[in-house]
Amino acid sequence: MRNLLITGGAGFIGSNFVHYMLERYEHYRIVVFDKLTYAGRMENLAQALANPRFAFVHGDICDLDAVREAVRAHAIDTIVNFAAETHVDRSIMTPDAVVRTNVNGTWALLEVAREVGVERFHQISTDEVYGFIPEPQRSREGDPLEPRSPYSASKAGAEHLVYAYFITYGLPVTITRGANNIGPFHYPEKAVPLFTTNAIDDLPLPIYGDGRQVRDYQYVLDHCEGIDIVLHRGALGECYNVGTEVETPNIEMARKILDLLGKPHSLIQHVADRAGHDRRYALDCSKLRALGWHSRHSFDEALERTVRWYVEHQEWWRPIKSGEYLEYYRRQYAERAQADPPAR
Ligand code: NAD
Ligand code: DAU
Numbered sequence: 087m088r089n090l091l092i093t094g095g096a097g098f099i100g101s102n103f104v105h106y107m108l109e110r111y112e113h114y115r116i117v118v119f120d121k122l123t124y125a126g127r128m129e130n131l132a133q134a135l136a137n138p139r140f141a142f143v144h145g146d147i148c149d150l151d152a153v154r155e156a157v158r159a160h161a162i163d164t165i166v167n168f169a170a171e172t173h174v175d176r177s178i179m180t181p182d183a184v185v186r187t188n189v190n191g192t193w194a195l196l197e198v199a200r201e202v203g204v205e206r207f208h209q210i211s212t213d214e215v216y217g218f219i220p221e222p223q224r225s226r227e228g229d230p231l232e233p234r235s236p237y238s239a240s241k242a243g244a245e246h247l248v249y250a251y252f253i254t255y256g257l258p259v260t261i262t263r264g265a266n267n268i269g270p271f272h273y274p275e276k277a278v279p280l281f282t283t284n285a286i287d288d289l290p291l292p293i294y295g296d297g298r299q300v301r302d303y304q305y306v307l308d309h310c311e312g313i314d315i316v317l318h319r320g321a322l323g324e325c326y327n328v329g330t331e332v333e334t335p336n337i338e339m340a341r342k343i344l345d346l347l348g349k350p351h352s353l354i355q356h357v358a359d360r361a362g363h364d365r366r367y368a369l370d371c372s373k374l375r376a377l378g379w380h381s382r383h384s385f386d387e388a389l390e391r392t393v394r395w396y397v398e399h400q401e402w403w404r405p406i407k408s409g410e411y412l413e414y415y416r417r418q419y420a421e422r423a424q425a426d427p428p429a430r
Pocket of ligand 1: 145171
């Protein structure tokens with residue numbers, strides 16, 4: 087492994103992964119291949135741009151020729167596919183984009199990977215592919231995939247293609263299924279950065295429904311380390327869950343953000359729920375722990391670091407919260423906020 091293509095490397099987790107890998111492996115060359123959608127931002131890669139072992143290619147993973155050209159030009163031997171449309175709410179509003187990028191795009195990458203014979207194709211997937219998990223169950227890697235949103239269905243579809251290429255063509259693949267990440271460079275449409283940046287500006291924190299839905303919020307670098315371990319030590323054709331196994335209700339997460347910022351809990355505003363909202367995901371991560379991984383940050387540490395980053399990097403998120411973002415925010419929240427207040 088020497089020349090890695092990181093698709094979606096200008097996004098949240100991808101950019102953190104690029105910085106992590108450049109620092110950890112002195113002889114690796116990293117090429118980011120990214121379409122630069124609203125979520126992909128060159129400023130996320132500012133630290134990497136000056137590094138001679140780093141290159142950036144602007145392109146769409148659905149464009150087979152562009153992918154092939156980048157893979158050949160940079161003698162790529164490893165592909166890590168982060169590129170995706172990642173927001174569940176947007177996937178509910180406009181499902182076509184998730185199908186195109188997450189399914190068709192993954193297929194195009196697999197085709198090129200097979201053609202050139204890469205050493206490894208690693209797919210970044212999500213705990214959402216298991217669907218809603220009732221108490222006290224935890225999802226293990228062999229469990230059935232029962233996705234319930236356009237986003238999670240597209241990610242499950244992508245996984246099935248990846249596995250099919252392993253079985254049918256012998257492509258050396260691995261998959262990780264991560265729980266919710268938090269940390270630097272997280273686009274402020276997702277709950278934690280949205281609540282944090284709204285709270286800084288004394289704006290309401292829109293909590294869906296009763297806010298008792300639970301998520302496993304993990305620090306992004308813990309997820310990156312899990313991916314790194316699977317990339318180097320994971321068994322071919324296998325997938326691995328990555329999360330803290332600690333569950334936090336959204337309402338508790340919102341209150342903690344307000345406490346960290348010294349803001350009143352009255353900023354919490356209950357709004358109409360997300361359609362088909364999965365109330366709980368819960369991973370069993372023992373398979374990854376058996377490879378020597380453990381989560382280094384507790385939820386409180388991860389949240390504290392994240393909130394501090396947004397306080398200290400307002401030059402990063404303030405320009406984002408304008409233009410297209412405001413139009414999206416209006417479409418997403420205007421009617422929701424007027425709906426009957428749900429039971430708390
Ligand atoms: P993000 O939305 O922050 O970034 C996505 C990146 O993909 C952007 O840079 C965007 O420009 C790029 N992209 C989108 N469509 C593209 C296309 N057609 N061609 C090339 N590039 C394209 O996403 P993220 O939150 O960093 O998530 C990264 C990956 O991790 C995704 O595959 C997501 O499903 C998965 N994941 C995310 C989380 C999470 O909590 N954020 C948890 C588990 C898994
Ligand atoms: O679980 C992994 C997944 O985590 C990733 O695969 C997705 O790419 C990523 O976006 C994330 O999905 P979620 O839907 O869990 O993340 P989001 O930040 O959108 O929402 C977190 C929780 O907060 C969820 O229960 C919905 C709720 N929520 C979200 C928003 C945006 C609110 O209550 N209000 C909001 O305004």
